[in-house]
Amino acid sequence: MSALLAIENLTVEFTTTRGTVRAVEGLSFRLERGETLAIVGESGSGKSTAALAILRLIAAGSGRIAGGRILFEGSDLLTLADDRLRAVRGARIGMIFQDPMMALNPVYTVGDQIAETLIAHQGMSRRAARQRGVELLRRVRVPAPERRIAEYPHNLSGGMRQRVMIAMALACRPSLLIADEPTTALDVTVQAQVLSLIDELKAEFGMAVLLITHDLGVVWEMAQRVVVMYAGRKVEEGPSGRLFTRPAHPYTRGLLRAAKWEEGEGRRLSEIPGTVPSPSDMPAGCAFAPRCDAAVSRCRGERPALGRVGAQREAACFVAESEPA
Numbered sequence: 001m002s003a004l005l006a007i008e009n010l011t012v013e014f015t016t017t018r019g020t021v022r023a024v025e026g027l028s029f030r031l032e033r034g035e036t037l038a039i040v041g042e043s044g045s046g047k048s049t050a051a052l053a054i055l056r057l058i059a060a061g062s063g064r065i066a067g068g069r070i071l072f073e074g075s076d077l078l079t080l081a082d083d084r085l086r087a088v089r090g091a092r093i094g095m096i097f098q099d100p101m102m103a104l105n106p107v108y109t110v111g112d113q114i115a116e117t118l119i120a121h122q123g124m125s126r127r128a129a130r131q132r133g134v135e136l137l138r139r140v141r142v143p144a145p146e147r148r149i150a151e152y153p154h155n156l157s158g159g160m161r162q163r164v165m166i167a168m169a170l171a172c173r174p175s176l177l178i179a180d181e182p183t184t185a186l187d188v189t190v191q192a193q194v195l196s197l198i199d200e201l202k203a204e205f206g207m208a209v210l211l212i213t214h215d216l217g218v219v220w221e222m223a224q225r226v227v228v229m230y231a232g233r234k235v236e237e238g239p240s241g242r243l244f245t246r247p248a249h250p251y252t253r254g255l256l257r258a259a260k261w262e263e264g265e266g267r268r269l270s271e272i273p274g275t276v277p278s279p280s281d282m283p284a285g286c287a288f289a290p291r292c293d294a295a296v297s298r299c300r301g302e303r304p305a306l307g308r309v310g311a312q313r314e315a316a317c318f319v320a321e322s323e324p325a
Contacts, residue, residue: 002074003030004208005054005176010068012046012053014279015061021279023049025232027068033175036202036209038223038240040216040255044276046232047212048098051180054210055089073175091121094169096198098181098212100161104153110137110164111149117171136167140197159190166197173205180212195222216259220244228252231277231287234306236320238313246323248315250294286317294319 012024024046031037039047052058053065056077070077073092077085089095097103105113114136115129124132130149137145140163153161162182169177179198183191199222202209211223219226219240226243228236228251236249247253254272274291277283283290289299298318306316310323 003071004033004035004073005031005210006069006071007050007054008069008071010050010053010070011066012049012058012063013066014063016280018280022066023063023232023279024053027229027232027234029227029234029237031176031208031210033208034202034206035225036211036223037225037227038211038213038219039227039229040213040219041229042214042255042272042276044231044278045229047214047229048180049232050229051095051178051210051212054178055093055095056085087121090117090169090174091172092174093176093178094172094174095178096162096165096169096180096182098184100158100165101153103165104161106153109150109152110156114149114164114168114171117168121172132171133167136171137164140164140167140170140201141193142167158186159194162186162190162194163197166194166201170201170205174207176208176210177202178210178212181214182211183213183215183218191218198222216244216255228255231282232279233287233316235288235317236313236315238310242310242313242323246321248309248313248320248322249317250292250319251288252315254291 007027007029010024010027011022013020013022027050039050041047054070058065065078111130111133114133115126118124118129118132119126133149134145137148142148142160142163182198183194186194195218198209213219223240226238226240227234228249230251236252243252244256247256257270258272272291277287285301286299286304289295292299296319304316304318306314309315309320313323
């Protein structure tokens with residue numbers, strides 16, 4: 001059976017005052033039906049840009065998808081006419097944005113915004129769509145849904161707004177849910193509730209989840225496979241269990257160290273020195289070399305290609321640690 005989603009050599013460019021820069025370059029991965037795949041990396045690694053590109057939501061004028069294919073259920077989304085693409089957005093692919101206050105329209109009620117999706121994609125009457133909206137809010141555990149559906153986004157807490165976003169994303173029972181930093185700005189208790197809800201609804205609807213996050217704890221709990229991005233490129237991919245216990249790329253090892261408290265004097269938090277380079281000022285060779293404690297001279301002059309480092313695993317690194325046969 002073919003993959004539900006297959007990204008092939010995706011490249012996204014933006015026009016800036018310093019010229020054209022690539023925010024995503026040569027990205028490829030596959031997402032199977034019913035699977036959860038996480039894309040991780042620091043801010044500026046290209047995670048969210050890749051997610052927006054899947055639905056062709058890159059801002060026109062300043063940005064464009066410069067190459068590659070995005071195959072969803074066998075069709076290339078980059079070649080679909082606008083009317084056919086609109087039929088996919090919201091119906092076959094749902095998306096939870098990282099800031100629900102920005103994604104929700106402040107001048108429309110919660111009920112109107114859920115109903116819009118149902119009317120557009122399922123041809124429901126406004127009355128039927130409103131009733132379905134109440135059911136959806138109840139399903140995502142929004143208290144008093146009959147009252148909440150008539151309220152505006154600013155009347156709701158951050159956790160409730162995120163639940164509304166989930167209800168909207170799942171209104172048409174999509175086969176793919178893209179969750180872009182779904183727990184950003186939520187307290188720990190609400191984070192756990194939201195993630196548990198997504199996992200529960202995934203199992204109920206049989207959908208696949210593409211999870212964009214920098215929180216490795218979330219990845220460990222939810223994802224079967226992980227793609228690690230750095231400076232717009234994929235640097236490692238593999239099953240989450242193997243990637244967490246035996247990371248191949250020095251950047252992945254740095255992320256894992258930074259996510260843990262290290263025992264010892266002062267009980268300090270480990271960090272990766274430096275920052276992700278700007279797309280307009282990329283170093284020669286491997287983009288991670290200036291921050292890498294394992295870099296050799298070859299790393300600073302030559303860009304490594306992705307290569308196999310074990311069963312179902314690959315990394316772009318000259319000094320990657322391979323799995324034993």
